[in-house]
Amino acid sequence: MEKLDKNELKQMAIKIRKGIIETVYYAQSGHPGGSLSIADILTVLYFREMNINPQDPNWEDRDRLVLSKGHCSPALYSCLAYRGFFSVDELKTFRNINSFLQGHPDKNKIPGVDMTTGSLGQGLSSANGMAIAGKMDKKDYRVYCILGDGEIEEGQIWEAAMASNKYKLDNLCVIIDNNNLQIDGTIEEVMSSYPIDEKFRSFGFEIIKIDGNDIDEIINAFEVAKNVKGKPTCIIAKTIKGKGISYMENQVGWHGKAPNEEQYELAIKELESNK
Amino acid sequence: MEDVKKATRESYGEALLELGKNNENVVVLDADLASATKTSLFAKQYPDRFFDMGIAEANMIGTAAGLATCNKIPYTSTFAVFAAGRAYDQIRNSICYPNLNVKICATHAGITVGEDGATHQMIEDISLMRTLPNMTVISPSDDVQTKWIIAEISKIKGPVYVRLTRLATPIIYESDQTFEIGKAVQIGEGTDGTVFATGVCVAEAIKAQEILKERGIDIRVVDIHTIKPIDRKIIVKCAKETKKLISIEDHNMIGGLGSAISEVLTDEYPAKLEKIGIKDTFGKSGKAEELMKYFGINYETILEKYR
Numbered sequence: 001m002e003k004l005d006k007n008e009l010k011q012m013a014i015k016i017r018k019g020i021i022e023t024v025y026y027a028q029s030g031h032p033g034g035s036l037s038i039a040d041i042l043t044v045l046y047f048r049e050m051n052i053n054p055q056d057p058n059w060e061d062r063d064r065l066v067l068s069k070g071h072c073s074p075a076l077y078s079c080l081a082y083r084g085f086f087s088v089d090e091l092k093t094f095r096n097i098n099s100f101l102q103g104h105p106d107k108n109k110i111p112g113v114d115m116t117t118g119s120l121g122q123g124l125s126s127a128n129g130m131a132i133a134g135k136m137d138k139k140d141y142r143v144y145c146i147l148g149d150g151e152i153e154e155g156q157i158w159e160a161a162m163a164s165n166k167y168k169l170d171n172l173c174v175i176i177d178n179n180n181l182q183i184d185g186t187i188e189e190v191m192s193s194y195p196i197d198e199k200f201r202s203f204g205f206e207i208i209k210i211d212g213n214d215i216d217e218i219i220n221a222f223e224v225a226k227n228v229k230g231k232p233t234c235i236i237a238k239t240i241k242g243k244g245i246s247y248m249e250n251q252v253g254w255h256g257k258a259p260n261e262e263q264y265e266l267a268i269k270e271l272e273s274n275k
Numbered sequence: 276m277e278d279v280k281k282a283t284r285e286s287y288g289e290a291l292l293e294l295g296k297n298n299e300n301v302v303v304l305d306a307d308l309a310s311a312t313k314t315s316l317f318a319k320q321y322p323d324r325f326f327d328m329g330i331a332e333a334n335m336i337g338t339a340a341g342l343a344t345c346n347k348i349p350y351t352s353t354f355a356v357f358a359a360g361r362a363y364d365q366i367r368n369s370i371c372y373p374n375l376n377v378k379i380c381a382t383h384a385g386i387t388v389g390e391d392g393a394t395h396q397m398i399e400d401i402s403l404m405r406t407l408p409n410m411t412v413i414s415p416s417d418d419v420q421t422k423w424i425i426a427e428i429s430k431i432k433g434p435v436y437v438r439l440t441r442l443a444t445p446i447i448y449e450s451d452q453t454f455e456i457g458k459a460v461q462i463g464e465g466t467d468g469t470v471f472a473t474g475v476c477v478a479e480a481i482k483a484q485e486i487l488k489e490r491g492i493d494i495r496v497v498d499i500h501t502i503k504p505i506d507r508k509i510i511v512k513c514a515k516e517t518k519k520l521i522s523i524e525d526h527n528m529i530g531g532l533g534s535a536i537s538e539v540l541t542d543e544y545p546a547k548l549e550k551i552g553i554k555d556t557f558g559k560s561g562k563a564e565e566l567m568k569y570f571g572i573n574y575e576t577i578l579e580k581y582r
Contacts, residue, residue, distance in 0.1 A: 060346075107344070107373050115344060116373035119364055125334045126369055129341020129349075132326070136302075137345070156365070159331035163338060167326075 001083075004047045009215050012082065013043040017244045018271050019078030019091055025264040027095040030103070033254040035075035037179040037212070037239035038146060044218045045144060046079040054084035057111040063141050064114040064130050068123020069148035069177065070104040071256070076113070077101055085112035121154025123147065124174065128160055131169040131232075142226070146175045150182030152193045158203070164232040165204030172232045173225045174205070177212065179241035181252045196236050205234040212237025245270055280443040283474075284382040286418040287439050288313025290425035291350060295321045298429055302342055304328055304351045306335045312352040312382045312439075332357045336365035336379070343375040348429055354388075355381035355438060359400035370434045371407040378428055379404075380437045384414075385525030386558040386566045387442035387475050396558035401473075402530025404436040405503040411456070412503040414438040414532075416477035419448040420500055427456060438474060440525075442563040445478045447498075459506040461513075465493030468519035470577055471510070473499045473532045476523040476551075479567070483577035492581055494519075502535055510539045514546040521549045521580055525572050528552035551576050 004012055016039050024030035046052070050063040067076050074094065081088045086100075093099035100109045104118030115126045127145035134141050147157065164172055176196055184190045193199070197207045206228045210217040218237070225233040241255070242248030245267045259267055294301050295317050302324045309315040309327060318325035328335035332353050339349035351358070358381040359366070370377045386396045405412045411431060415421040421439065428435045447462075454460065459471075463484060472480035480496040487494055495517065497509055514520060520540075522533040533550035540546050553570055567573040 064344075066341075115341070116369070119368040122333075122337050122365055122369050125337020125365070126341035126344070128334075129338040129343070130345055131341075132338070133342050133345030133347055136323070136347075156331075156333040156337065159329075159334035160337065162331070163328060163334055166329075 006215055009043055012047050013040050014271050014274055015082055016043050016078045020074040021267045023074040023091045023094045024258045026092040028258045029095050030074050031071040031256045033241040035072040036243045037241045038072055038075050038177045040213050040215055041175055041218055042075050042079045046083050049222045061139055061141055065144045066115040066123040066127040067105055067146050068117055069151050070117030073105050080112040120151045121156040124157055124160035128163050131172040132167055134171050143172050149176055149178045149187050149193055153191045161203040168230050169232045170229050174234045176236045177239055178236055179239045181241045183255050200234040205232050208235045210237055212239035213243050279446050281418045282441055282443045283415055283421040283439040284313050286421035287380055287425055288316040290422040291317040292320055294426055300348045302347045302349050304335050304339050304349055306332045306353040308353050314352045332362040333365045336362040337369050339377045340369040340375050343377050348376055350378045350380055352380050355384035355397035355400045356395055359403050367407055371409045374409045374433050376432050378435045382439040383441045384438045387440055387525055387563040389563040390560050392560035393557040398527045398553045401502055401526050409433055411435045413501050414474040415500050416474055416498050417447040419450055419452055423454050440475050442475055444475050457501045457504045459509045460498040461495055463495040465495045466517050467492045468494040469497055469513035469517045471497045471499055471522040471536055473524050475525050479574040483574040505535050507539050510536055511544045514544045520546055523551040526552055529555055549580055
């Protein structure tokens with residue numbers, strides 16, 4: 001596949017968002033808020049940045065992605081479907097007992113999923129393992145790991161961050177989805193993980209701060225990250241939870257709730273008017 | 276049974292070294308306990324394939340999972356209480372659910388850890404590990420068996436938990452003894468009773484068997500090294516052939532070997548099983564042998580069953 005250019009990526013991000021809304025609507029279950037906040041980042045990764053092959057999902061030299069905030073599976077599945085790992089129609093079967101599309105990413109059931117995730121805080125460790133293996137085998141693939149700003153309250157993240165630094169994993173790029181909301185409220189109210197940049201910098205990471213809903217800034221950040229040598233990179237992406245659907249934006253209530261028919265139609269209408 | 280004694284953690288360290296020579300995909304992770312778990316032998320010989328992950332067990336297990344997705348065969352080591360206990364969720368969600376090829380070789384299991392006391396004496400790991408789908412659970416009894424198992428599990432694709440111990444115990448088997456994962460080893464043909472034993476308790480069972488023989492009581496010992504999948508056949512066979520069934524383990528009586536045997540018996544051949552184990556209490560400090568006597572998980576408790 002040719003890498004999509006900036007405008008094509010913007011159009012694709014709209015498709016991905018529609019996919020997210022459909023996925024959650026048909027299941028009447030799932031997590032739209034955080035899925036929408038990472039939609040632009042995942043779109044750039046799957047349609048420009050990552051070296052992957054939908055015909056050979058387990059290709060040894062592929063770039064890898066660990067969606068550590070696994071509850072945002074609708075965003076990942078939407079990207080995988082539009083990228084050709086499976087049919088877009090399958091999105092409507094999400095969370096159904098007969099579907100392979102599990103509530104949280106399952107590497108054995110879903111083509112294109114590189115790591116099973118869902119229990120928060122575990123993904124950076126497995127991403128480290130993949131990056132270490134890449135270095136051992138002298139392969140040049142890159143490993144991307146997406147963490148939530150609430151998720152990094154888990155202690156294991158910091159155990160893993162120490163290890164990313166120890167093993168100088170410059171083939172690892174961590175992305176923090178900093179939408180500032182978690183289930184019980186804002187990050188500051190619940191258990192502040194701020195200052196995220198200073199924390200990761202002190203753990204030995206190169207820090208890049210961007211607007212995580214701006215395609216240009218996302219593209220540039222990945223370019224910069226690729227040229228960082230001798231240490232891991234952490235992109236802190238300021239995002240809007242529920243981005244793209246007016247009534248979901250910055251609303252903590254849309255963390256894990258499905259839209260009803262009226263809300264669904266409104267969401268689709270809003271996304272289509274953005275084209 | 277020879278007089279030479281050796282802890283299975285020692286056997287593990289030596290077996291890893293040998294395995295490292297034969298299989299380039301084997302990598303070893305430890306959590307700042309390499310000199311105690313004996314992975315230090317591998318670390319010295321193969322520094323590029325050894326990762327000391329520091330005092331961070333959850334991350335060690337998760338890292339192993341990531342390595343396994345890239346065709347490495349990680350052997351991870353720490354004390355049993357920190358592996359099966361502290362990193363349980365990582366073992367569950369990052370290894371067992373995705374069915375990844377990670378070997379968890381946990382040393383210092385059971386009260387035979389000794390002096391360190393209850394915080395370090397893991398008596399729930401068999402229970403925790405055997406309820407995890409996809410997991411194989413092995414509890415070897417001596418040096419020969421441990422060495423065979425460490426090599427053999429590299430050929431099984433999937434998660435394996437191996438329960439190793441600190442206490443030096445007798446070498447039970449001849450070096451040419453053959454084993455099979457999932458198949459228990461029957462020692463003796465006696466019909467006056469069966470003692471099902473695992474880990475450090477196998478030598479205790481054999482000691483009881485020898486003493487009872489002098490008293491004219493002929494029992495058999497069944498070394499259940501594979502707790503999951505358990506050898507159902509031999510359990511039913513012994514229930515049919517022998518007068519008394521006893522189990523003995525350095526583990527909580529809830530959920531361990533005795534429970535696993537009871538599950539088979541209730542399914543297939545209801546029979547009474549006299550369980551010997553830790554009676555749902557935490558351990559304490561002391562010398563390993565003293566603790567075995569204190570908690571009644573030694574040969575003497577088996578003898579009492581024949582008074």
